Amino acid sequence: MVNPGRSRGGSGEWEKPFWQQRGWILSAGFLATLLIIGLIALTSGGGTSNRADDDPTAPPATPTPSAHEKPDARPAGCRTDDSDQTKPTAVPKDFEWKANGTGLVPVSRTAGPLTYDGPVWSCYAHTPMGAVFAAQAITDHFSYPGWRDVVERQVVPGPARDALVSSRSQDEDKPTSGKADAGGYAGFSILAYDKEEATVMFLLRGPNAGVYGTASVTVRWHEGDWKIVPGADGSVYSGMAQVSGTQGFITWEA
Numbered sequence: 001m002v003n004p005g006r007s008r009g010g011s012g013e014w015e016k017p018f019w020q021q022r023g024w025i026l027s028a029g030f031l032a033t034l035l036i037i038g039l040i041a042l043t044s045g046g047g048t049s050n051r052a053d054d055d056p057t058a059p060p061a062t063p064t065p066s067a068h069e070k071p072d073a074r075p076a077g078c079r080t081d082d083s084d085q086t087k088p089t090a091v092p093k094d095f096e097w098k099a100n101g102t103g104l105v106p107v108s109r110t111a112g113p114l115t116y117d118g119p120v121w122s123c124y125a126h127t128p129m130g131a132v133f134a135a136q137a138i139t140d141h142f143s144y145p146g147w148r149d150v151v152e153r154q155v156v157p158g159p160a161r162d163a164l165v166s167s168r169s170q171d172e173d174k175p176t177s178g179k180a181d182a183g184g185y186a187g188f189s190i191l192a193y194d195k196e197e198a199t200v201m202f203l204l205r206g207p208n209a210g211v212y213g214t215a216s217v218t219v220r221w222h223e224g225d226w227k228i229v230p231g232a233d234g235s236v237y238s239g240m241a242q243v244s245g246t247q248g249f250i251t252w253e254a
Contacts, residue, residue, distance in 0.1 A: 074224035078114060078123035080130065087128050087190050091252055101144045101176040104184060105137050106252055113137055119146030120153050124226045131198035132188050134226035135217040139236055143174040155228045156220050163234030186212060187249035191239075196221050197229070201239055203249040212243045 092111055097104040107113060112124030112133045121137045124130035141150045147168060155161045187203035201216045216239035218229040230236050 075115075075123065078224065080112065080114065080123070080125035080127075081110065082126040082130075084127055084129070085195070087193060088132075088250060091250060092129060095252070100137070100140050101174060103140060105140050106133065106185060107137065108133055119144060119150050122154065122225055126195065126221060126226075128190050128193045128198065131193065131219050131226050132190065132200050135198075135200040135219050135228070136185060136188070136202065138219075138226075138228050139217055142168060142236065144176055145173045147173070154225075155230060156222050160230040160232050160234060163232065164230045164236065165234075167234040185252060187246055187251035189249050191216060198226075201249075203243070203246060203251070210244060212246070213240065214243055215240050 091106075092108045094110055095106050095108045098107045099105075107121070108129070110125065111127065111129040113121035114123035115121070119141045121141070124134040138150060138154045141147060148165070151161065151165055151168070155164060184205050185202060186205040189201045189203070191199040191201050193199075197218065197220045199216055199218045201214055204213045204215060206212055215237040217236060219226040220229045221227075228236060231238070
């Protein structure tokens with residue numbers, strides 16, 4: 001971690017995808033793996049492209065509230081159909097890619113987010129699939145300007161959140177325009193889920209086909225929406241490793 005008062009100069013660290021930034025990676029082995037991925041990309045020039053849409057289709061006007069929720073448990077206008085509590089076996093048919101800075105994030109008009117307030121994308125279904133969309137969209141915004149609002153409104157409050165703010169404050173914001181990242185979200189696996197908390201593992205695509213990394217994020221249902229649960233030291237990601245394929249993951253693309 002870089003000291004707050006020390007200049008980064010031309011390190012270029014802020015230009016890396018979020019999972020490669022020192023402020024987010026505590027595993028030296030995983031960082032080394034991703035550096036190798038980067039070297040492969042430089043020598044081969046390979047890459048994978050994602051499809052992009054401007055904005056997701058507007059959410060249904062009158063989604064059905066969950067039977068287990070109190071009528072006032074969620075923010076005004078934030079209602080979703082929370083009836084499907086089974087772990088998904090495929091991506092939702094209505095998922096789309098939405099641009100966030102120089103990256104693309106999967107979103108859904110039924111599972112969320114339903115509300116877009118600057119960098120704060122909120123209002124997720126109280127379902128396993130809603131937890132997946134929340135874990136990806138919220139953490140993706142940690143790299144960009146406006147991250148303080150995201151942390152304030154979408155991270156469970158407490159000492160761990162304070163540690164996250166302290167750690168993130170030492171890193172520069174990633175630019176919101178320019179060349180898109182070569183890597184991106186390839187798939188996911190839900191490691192654990194109940195109505196109060198879920199742990200989602202991302203499958204992250206490397207610059208070259210067939211090379212992937214993993215990172216897990218925990219979310220908790222707090223004040224009517226899914227919010228990130230950092231570790232005691234402020235870390236957001238765990239379970240970081242390199243994998244050579246998509247087996248065991250639900251992939252976003254066929």
